[in-house]
Amino acid sequence: MTDRTTFLQNAFAKEYGDPGTHLVRAPGRVNLIGEHTDYNGLPVMPMALQRDLMLLCRTRPDSMVCIANVDLQFEPCSFQVGPKIPPFEPGDWGNYVKAAGQALAQQYTSLRGFDAMVSSNIPIAAGLSSSTALMMASALMILDLNDVAISAPQLMELMASAEHYVGTRGGGMDQAICIGAQPRSASRIDFNPMRITPIPVPSNWRFVIASSLVRAEKSSAVREAYNSRTRECKEALGVVAASLGSPEATSYTGVMSGVPAEDLLEAAEQALDATLLKRFRHVVTEALRVTMAERAMRGDDLDDYGRLMSESHMSLRDDFAVSCEELDRLTEIAIKSGARGARLSGAGFGGCIVALCGADDVDHVIDALETEFYSTRELGGDLADVLFVAEPSKGASVMEV
Ligand code: NG1
Numbered sequence: 001m002t003d004r005t006t007f008l009q010n011a012f013a014k015e016y017g018d019p020g021t022h023l024v025r026a027p028g029r030v031n032l033i034g035e036h037t038d039y040n041g042l043p044v045m046p047m048a049l050q051r052d053l054m055l056l057c058r059t060r061p062d063s064m065v066c067i068a069n070v071d072l073q074f075e076p077c078s079f080q081v082g083p084k085i086p087p088f089e090p091g092d093w094g095n096y097v098k099a100a101g102q103a104l105a106q107q108y109t110s111l112r113g114f115d116a117m118v119s120s121n122i123p124i125a126a127g128l129s130s131s132t133a134l135m136m137a138s139a140l141m142i143l144d145l146n147d148v149a150i151s152a153p154q155l156m157e158l159m160a161s162a163e164h165y166v167g168t169r170g171g172g173m174d175q176a177i178c179i180g181a182q183p184r185s186a187s188r189i190d191f192n193p194m195r196i197t198p199i200p201v202p203s204n205w206r207f208v209i210a211s212s213l214v215r216a217e218k219s220s221a222v223r224e225a226y227n228s229r230t231r232e233c234k235e236a237l238g239v240v241a242a243s244l245g246s247p248e249a250t251s252y253t254g255v256m257s258g259v260p261a262e263d264l265l266e267a268a269e270q271a272l273d274a275t276l277l278k279r280f281r282h283v284v285t286e287a288l289r290v291t292m293a294e295r296a297m298r299g300d301d302l303d304d305y306g307r308l309m310s311e312s313h314m315s316l317r318d319d320f321a322v323s324c325e326e327l328d329r330l331t332e333i334a335i336k337s338g339a340r341g342a343r344l345s346g347a348g349f350g351g352c353i354v355a356l357c358g359a360d361d362v363d364h365v366i367d368a369l370e371t372e373f374y375s376t377r378e379l380g381g382d383l384a385d386v387l388f389v390a391e392p393s394k395g396a397s398v399m400e401v
Contacts, residue, residue, distance in 0.1 A: 004119060005401070008056045011070045012117040019401075020056035020117065022144060026137040026396040027052045028122035029129045029177045030209055030354050031345045032186055033312050034290040036320055038171025039230050040237075040252045041191045042287035045294065046173055047201065048181030049209075050391040053120035053133040056401070059145040065113040065138075067097055071120070081111050081142070087165065091217070095166050096131050100139035103162030104148075111146050123385055125215040127346020132174035135163055136396055140179070144398045152179055153194050160194075168223055169230045181395040188294050192251070201392045202300045206362040207354050208334065210369050211386035212326035213377055214350030222349045229279065229320065236272055236280035240264070243271035252283060261288060278319035285315055306340025306356045313343035313353075322348030330373060331355070337368030354390070362389060 005023065012020040027048040034044030060066075068076035077094035079085055081101040088094050105111055116138075122130040139159055143150060150158075156179065160172030176189050176196055185198040201207075216222055233252075241249040244267055249255045255264060261284060268280045289308045296304040313331050317323035323344050331342040334355035342355035357365050369387055379386060 004054065005056075008054055008070065008117055008119045009401075011068075011119075012056050012058075015068050015076070015117060016058065016066075016115045018058060020058050020115075021400060022057045022059075022141065022398060023401045024055045024057070024137040024140050024144075024396060024398045025052050026055070026133040026140070026178055027181065027393050028133055029174060029181070030207065030352070030390050031173065032207065032354060033293045033309055033343070034173075034286060035312060035316055035343075035345070036229060036233070036322070036347070037283060037286050037290065038173040038189070038191060039169065040171070040233050040283050042252050042283065043188055043190050043290045044171075044173045045186055045188050045199070045290050046177045047186040047207075047390065047392040048177055048395055049122070049128065050393045051122045051128070052393075053118060053122055053130065053137055055116050055118050055134075055137040055141055057114040057116040057141050057145065060113045060115060063111060063113045065097060065101060066115045067094060067118065068116070069093070069118045074118070081105050081113050090167065091220070093131075093134065096135040096163075097138040099162045099165035100135045100142060100159070102165060103158055104139060104142050107158065108146070108148050111142055114141055114145055116141065121385075123211060123352075125217045125351070126211050127216050127344075127348070127351025128209070129174045129178065129346070131166070132163065132178055133396075135159065136175060136178040140396055140398050155179065156194050156196075169227050177395070179395045181393060183394040184392050186297065186392060188290065192253070199294060199297050201297065202302070204359045205302060205305075206357045206359055207390040208339070208357060208362060208365055208369070209345075209352050209354055209388055209390050210330050210334070210373070211352045212324065212330060212350050213379070213386065214324055214326050216347060216350035222347070225322070225349055226347050229322070232276055232279045233283055236268070236276040239271050239276065240268050240280060243267055252287070256284065256287065261285075278321070282315045282319040286312060302340050302356065302358055306342075309341035309343045309354070309356055310335065316344055316348060320348070324348075324350060326350070327353055330369065333368050333372045334365055337365045339365050
């Protein structure tokens with residue numbers, strides 16, 4: 001057992017008396033490119049992190065779920081698994097466990113619950129998917145303890161809509177990468193139907209994660225800003241499809257497959273107001289960048305991948321309006337100090353950037369970020385938690401302990 005699992009076992013025994021019997025590990029993720037495309041049915045390219053959430057459990061004879069956390073800012077909570085679970089207050093961490101319980105109880109009857117203790121080293125509200133890791137770990141635990149078998153793509157789809165329970169109308173990227181990631185690889189994820197394709201990360205590429213120290217908490221204004229982007233993208237699609245004489249085209253993939261991108265953007269310029277045009281342009285160009293980025297990674301073209309990342313950031317900043325001063329500053333420092341490209345990662349409004357460097361440049365980039373950004377700011381914790389190199393890791397797993 002590692003120090004961390006021993007610590008978790010001790011915390012479990014203290015809370016519940018007996019030892020835990022099953023352990024789930026669910027990783028955080030960083031999205032390398034393809035931002036705000038998943039809920040538009042367009043591809044993304046994330047990778048799972050070495051940072052993860054661990055959930056140690058013991059099954060219960062009834063349908064109660066009791067959950068506690070080694071981090072005491074998250075208070076213990078409990079609820080009964082069923083097809084209609086009333087949520088805790090918005091922002092309560094227990095809602096992610098409820099989201100998993102409710103979605104599974106709508107598919108499978110008489111599910112038994114569990115007692116659990118959680119430990120996570122995924123930075124919170126940083127755009128690294130700590131909440132999805134909790135939801136996916138809970139789902140995998142319920143399935144395992146109840147001997148329910150479900151295919152990975154089915155679970156990915158089910159959990160993508162399950163997370164809407166917390167009020168964000170997100171896409172399916174985070175749930176898919178959390179369980180579908182392969183070691184040493186990024187993944188291209190396509191939707192409708194969900195498909196996940198691993199792409200090996202070249203051995204000399206390094207992805208540096210740097211937090212803006214601005215919390216991108218989805219329980220407040222950020223949630224509304226996120227949901228308004230999803231509405232704008234849908235509205236823009238409807239107007240453009242109608243202007244092309246195909247109001248029946250209800251998906252971005254539909255309109256993009258029928259019309260060359262340049263013509264599509266020209267039609268959008270005629271049909272949309274300034275804001276909707278910007279949202280539409282981001283979505284369409286970002287999807288094209290994902291395909292070009294996949295090619296660049298497969299061809300070990302560091303410069304091209306970096307350029308696409310930086311273009312993605314500019315599009316997110318100028319057209320999608322989800323960046324902030326701190327994220328922009330971090331990307332500038334990273335690029336000036338030798339990164340081949342950098343961009344905000346996740347929904348934006350705070351959270352992290354991801355910068356791509358060659359192995360020889362990584363120390364220099366990290367030093368520059370430390371000196372020029374973090375040295376003058378209150379970190380609220382260790383530097384290693386806000387500035388680190390991401391290692392492409394494997395997806396979630398359950399084991400008996
Ligand atoms: P973050 O904010 O990084 O967890 C959110 C969505 C993703 C995707 C990105 C933007 C959830 C759980 N996640 O990610 O599906 O839309 O924003 O690309 O809503």
